[in-house]
Amino acid sequence: DYTERGEAQVAETSYRGRRLIIRRTRLIGDQAELFPNWRYFGFVTDLLGSAVELDQFHRNRARIELSIRDLKEGAGLEHIPSSKFHANGAWLVHAVIAHNLTRQVSYLGEITPAESMVIARSFRNHFISLVGRLVNRSGEMILRTPARWPWAEAFMRALITLRALEPVPI
Structure with missing residues (x-):
């Protein structure tokens, strides 16, 4: 879950032996016409947990x-x-x-x-x-x-x- 007027997807890969987690977001609905493209946010971590849990931790x-x-x-x-x-x-x-x-x-x-x-x-x-x-x-x-x-x-x-x-x- 991201926001009411948006959507997010989370993906994971490895980068130099560590986990690279990427979240991409975009607006949906009327506001999507202003910003139709995906926006990407990435971070490298060595923490344990699922990619979604770590993304929520990172956003908090x-x-x-x-x-x-x-x-x-x-x-x-x-x-x-x-x-x-x-x-x-x-x-x-x-x-x-x-x-x-x-x-x-x-x-x-x-x-x-x-x-x-x-x-x-x-x-x-x-x-x-x-x-x-x-x-x-x-x-x-x-x-x-x-x-x-x-x-x-x-x-x-x-x-x-x-x-x-x-x-x-x-």
Whole structure:
């Protein structure tokens, strides 16, 4: 299984005494007209297991590397290294906390499914850096957002879902 709008095939051969596993993918359906050709991804390994299992392992590892890249670019680690060791430690701790909070709010608010990758910069631009006003109207706090804000429905759905969660006992 690859994606709903695509297909993948996995093949295996040997290269200099090691296993060479190739995955080829392409889109199907309406999007296939844009990219009708197969795309190839290969890797050499000495791990045991079927080619399909190793391909899934390799793709999961790529997700981890994307998460590390997102941590660097989207959560503030681009400011490291500083000339001060403790400043680097503080940046790292705060960046990891911000990264984890972003992912958890996205999952708990049902903005993205748990198996999907949350891109911190996109999430911040769409949902956190909100252009709006908090208005007190007859003792009720109302959030006023722009009229044609494209993420208004997703934001309000997530806000309702997050408010309905039980508080964590301390």
